[in-house]
Amino acid sequence: QMMKLFVAVLAVTACAAAFSSTITWEAHGRDDLREWRAGLIKGDSYIKIDLNFQPEVFCRLQARGRPTPAGCFMMVHTATLENRNFNSSWDVIAFLNDTANEELLRAPTRRYFQLCLKNKPPLCSGSTAAKNWITLFDEFFAAAQSVLTARELNAELYLDAFEDSDQNCDVIQRWRPWVSTWNGNLSQAVDNDPARGNDRFQVANLGEGEQQWKDMATHRYYKFINSSYAIILYEPSDEDKLELYSDIYIGSGVNHTPGFRFAYNGDPAMFAVYTASRTGRASHNAFGVPAIARPVTALIEDAAFGAEFVTVSQAANHSWIYSHIAVALPTGQATTASSGLLALAAGQSAISSISLIPASSQPRLLAVDQSAGSLAVYTLTGGAPTPSAPAVPVPTLPGWTVTDTAAAPGTWQQAPVLVHAVAGSGGACGLAIAVWATTDFTAFSPAIGPACVRASASVCNVSIAVDSAPAPACAIAAVITYSLCNVTNRVYASAVCITNDKNVDITPAADSALVPFGVGSNLRAALASGVVLTTHDNAFCWNSFLRDDNQAPRYLKNMACDAYREGFASEPNDPSTLAYTVGYFSVLQDRLRSGGDLITSACDDRLLHGTYDLGTYPTPLLLSRGTMAASVHVSLAASAPDTDCGSPVAQGGRAILDAWALPTLPH
Secondary structure, X not given: OHHHHHHHHHHHHHHHHHHOOOEEEEEOOOOOHHHHHHHHHHXXXXXXXXXXXXXXXXXXXXXXXXXXXXXXXXXXOOOOOOOOOXXXXXXXXXXXXXXXXXXXXXXXXXXXXXXXXXOOOOOOOOOHHHHHHHHHHHHHHHXXXXXXXXXXXXXXXXXXXXXXXXXXXXXXXXXXXXXXXXXXXXXXXXXXXXXXXXHHEEEEEEEOOHHHHHHHHHOOOHHHHHOOOOEEEEOOOOHHHHHHHHHHHHHHOOOOOOOXXXXXXXXXXXXXXXXXXXXXXXXXXXXXXXXXXXXXXEEEEEEOOEEEEEEEEEOOOOOEEEEEEEEEOOOOOEEEEEEEEOOOOOOOOOOOEEEEOOOOOXXXXXXXXXXXXXXXXXXXXXXXXXXXXXXXXXXXXXXXEEEEEEEEEEEEOOEEEEXXXXXXXXXXXXEEEEEEEEOOOOOEEEEEEEEEEXXXXXXXXXXXXXXXXXXXXXXXXXXXXXXEOOOOOEEEEEEEEEXXXXXXXXXXXXXXXXXXXXXXXXXXXXXXXXXXXXXXXXXXXXXXXXXXXXXXXXXXXXXXXXXHHHXXXXXXXXXXXXXXXXXXXXXXXXXXXXXXXXXXXXXXXXXXXXXXXXXXXXXXXXXXXXXXXXXEEEOOOOOOOOOOOOOOOOOOOOEEEEEEEOOOOOO
C-alpha cells in the first residue's frame, strides 16, 4: 500500500513539474504604451490591448487621436473624456517601428499582441459604422504588416475577436494571416475549415468559470491542443483562483507547449509568487509562528546550489524567536533548518536589523537595537543566533543628538568597517553617514565622514544596506532609506558611493529638492554584485482589474503610468500592498539625480518596479549573485478577497518568504 502511495505521489509531482514551464501569464490591459518596454524586459510575451472604435468627434478631442471621417481606434477599455491623452492604434505602429525597440522585438521569444476590439459593429451588416471600421482596420493592418516585415520583428498581432456573424460574409477572410481568439462557439472548436473561416479561430480565450474549464479539460481543449498559440483564461488575480485553474489544467494531462496563460493585470513578480506552488519556479513559503511583529532578516550564505538566511522576529507573547531557513536555487523553495527562542544580548531589548559580517571564518551577524542605540555580534551555533558578547553602543557623531540610527558591516581596503547612518538634531544636516574602523565590531574609531546625506529634514525609520561586492568605482556602496517624520505614506532613498580616496558621493545631493522614492512606508534595501533591490509596504498596484478596465471613477483620469497621482491625492492605498524596485546601483544613482514627481514607476525600463504580494514589513534579499529577488515579510492574518491587486491565501500573520527570478537587468 505504501509503495502504491509513493508511486502515486511521485507521478503527481512529476506531472506538475512537467507542466511548470507552461503555466504562465498574458499581460492584460496594457493600454499605456509607456509601460511596454518595462513589461517586455520583465518577460511579457503575450500582451493584450484594447482598440476602442470611436467616432471622429471623440477622436478630435484626443491629443493622440489622429481623427479621420471614419473615426479612430483609441487604446482604452472604457472610453471617457476624463482623459484626453489615450494612445491610439497609430502609437502601436510607432512602437513597432521604433529602432529603439528592435532588440526587444527581435528577441528569441516571440511577442504576441492581442487586439481586443471594443465597440466593433457587426461587420457584415453593411452599416456606415461597419464600413468605417473596416476602412480603419484595413489601414492599421497594412501599416502593421509592413513594419513587421520591414523590421524583421519576431512579433505578431491577432484579433480578439471575429464574431459568429462575421462568418456570414467575406470579412472572415480579411486580414490574413492574423488569427482570432475563440470565445466558446463549439462549431469553431472542432475543425479548421478555411472556407468557413474556422481556421481563423486559433487562440482559446475564455473567462473564469470552474465548470467551463473542467469541460475544456475533459475534451482535451478541442482543436486548440494542436494550436501553436496559448490557451488563455481571463482574468483572475487572487492566489486561490490561480491555483484552482492551474490544478484543472494540470489534471487534464494536456501539457500545452505554447502555454496555459492567465490574462493577468498585475506584475509578473506577483504572478510568479502566487503560482509558485504549482509552477515550482518561485517561492511563496510561510514559516514560523503566527501573529509575529516585524521580522528582520539576513542572508548568511549564498552559493550556486542554495542559500541560507536567518529571520528574527517578536512573537505575540513578546518573546523573540528565530528561524534558520535553507533556500533551493534557482527556484527559491524554502525549508526550515532550525527555529526556536532567541536570547538577546545584554544591553538589547529588541532587534531592529541584522546583517552578515563579511570576511569571517564562520557566519556572524551584526544586530542593531535602534531604540537602545546598541549593536551586538551574534554567532550561529547549531543554526541559532547566539550573542558572543554584551551589546555595545552604536558609535556617536560629535554634536549630534541621535533620534534614529542604522548600521551595517562592510569592508574598507579589505579591513572590516561599520557603515553608520544617523538621523537627529545635527544642525543644518538631518541625516548623515559615517564609516568607523573596527576589528571585532565592539570598538570603533572614525575613518570616513560624517558626510551629510539630507539637509534640514526631520528623518525617521532610517535603514542602511551595504554592498558586499560593489561596483568598481566604489570601495563602499550603500543605500540609505528613510521617511520624513512629518510626512505620511512617502519613502525616500539616497545612494552613497565612497571611493578609495575617501571621496563620498551622495545622490541626490543633500540640499537638492526632495523627491519621494515611492508611495508607501517601511522602505528597505539590499545590495549584491552591483544590484539594488528595495521593498516597501503600503504601496499600490499600477495595474489591476479596476484600473486597467476603467471600472472605478477614480481611475478614469490617469493612465497606468500616471497612477501615482491618485496615490498623492485622495486614492486610499491598500495598506498591505508590497512593492519592489530592482536595478543596477548606477541606474539608481541616475534616477535619484533625475528628480521629477516620483523616482520609481512600473513604466521605468531601467529601474524596474512593481508589486509582488500583500503583507507588511518586508525585508529584501538578493540571492544567487543578484539574479533572484527575495523578500521576508509578515503575511496577511486574514484573507482579503476584495483587494483589487489580487490577494494571497492568508497565512495567519506568519513570516513568509517570496522569491522570484529576475530578468536580465538593463544598464
